[in-house]
Amino acid sequence: MRTIDWNDDSNSIVMIDQTLLPLEYSIIECKTLASLCEAIRSLRVRGAPALGAAGAYGIALAATLSSANNMDALTKDLQVASKTIKATRPTAINLAWGVDRTMDAISDAFGLDSIKDVVLSEARKIADEDVETNRRLGRHGAKLLEDGDTVMTHCNAGRLACVDWGTALGVIRSAVEEGKDIKVIACETRPLNQGGRITTWELMQDNIDVTLITDSMSGHVMSRGMVDKVIVGADRITGDAVFNKIGTYTHSVIAKEHEIPFFVAAPLSTFDPDNWEDTVTIEQRDANELRFFKDLQIAPADVKVYNPAFDATPMENITAVITEKGVFYPPFLLDELLA
DSSP states (O other): OOSEEEETTTTEEEEEOTTSTTTOOOEEEEOSHHHHHHHHHTTSSOSHHHHHHHHHHHHHHHHHHOOOOSHHHHHHHHHHHHHHHHTTOSSOHHHHHHHHHHHHGGGGOOSHHHHHHHHHHHHHHHHHHHHHHHHHHHHHHHTTOOTTOEEEEOSOOBGGGSSSSBSHHHHHHHHHHTTOOOEEEEEOOTTTTHIIIIIHHHHHHTTOOEEEEOGGGHHHHHHTTOOSEEEEOOSEEOSSEEEEETTHHHHHHHHHHTTOOEEEEOOGGGBOTTOOGGGOOOOBOOTHHHHEETTEEOSOTTOOOOOBSEEEEEGGGOSEEEETTEEEOSSOOHHHHHO
């Protein structure tokens, strides 16, 4: 199934619970706005494009649950819901993008039931577009990979980070689909070891050769000539930086030192022309993610913890950005790119 979808029978959001992988493949159902917000915060659903769909479906869910009896009251309910959803993860721009685009669709509605139909239709459209967007992005990016390349990636930018196919892993999948022999080195990635748990699982499902390393091994493997290209996803791209899972910046510095191409794969919905690095809020994760491994304590219970989920990679460290419109090489103006 898709990473996230709408269930017509129960008027609810269904998704793969990514926190249980790779031990268990489980589908969960969000029938309330609170359960959706919990799923977003706890990373049951994650990845920029998937969060865009989650935000859109969240508005559709809020409309279904509303007891409002007129258009103005329903619109106010949805405005409250939109603020609640967007506050769950402030760094990932796609979440707010999906919410705002679905809210904007209300202008086409002409009645109470029409609003509910319009927002659900828009959410489905966003989800369907994501699959095709990633397919196009993958085809553009596949041209950058040569037969026999070993690609290092960070976090999970695969089909589980999207509605389907993937961004960084979508590029790899597209290259393999073209008949190229591509091997992958996956960094385990904090928080919640999303590279180790999810990226490796996805690639093994597709019979793509993957080797798992710790994040701190990236310098070692790059210095030994074991990496030909680096491809990562993104949660937000401003005019001066790419925000991605913590550790991405470090990999970019090492790749630059060893003259290894460093590519970012992201749909245009991840671009944020209105902000710069200094104006973006970086999400701070729960300190117990570092103090405990599941129920096992692995650090002093009262140790101070600094646990940001993302870092910012400056544009000068990035070789190119792969989008559904093609491959773009910095420097570029975001407004022109998004036109």
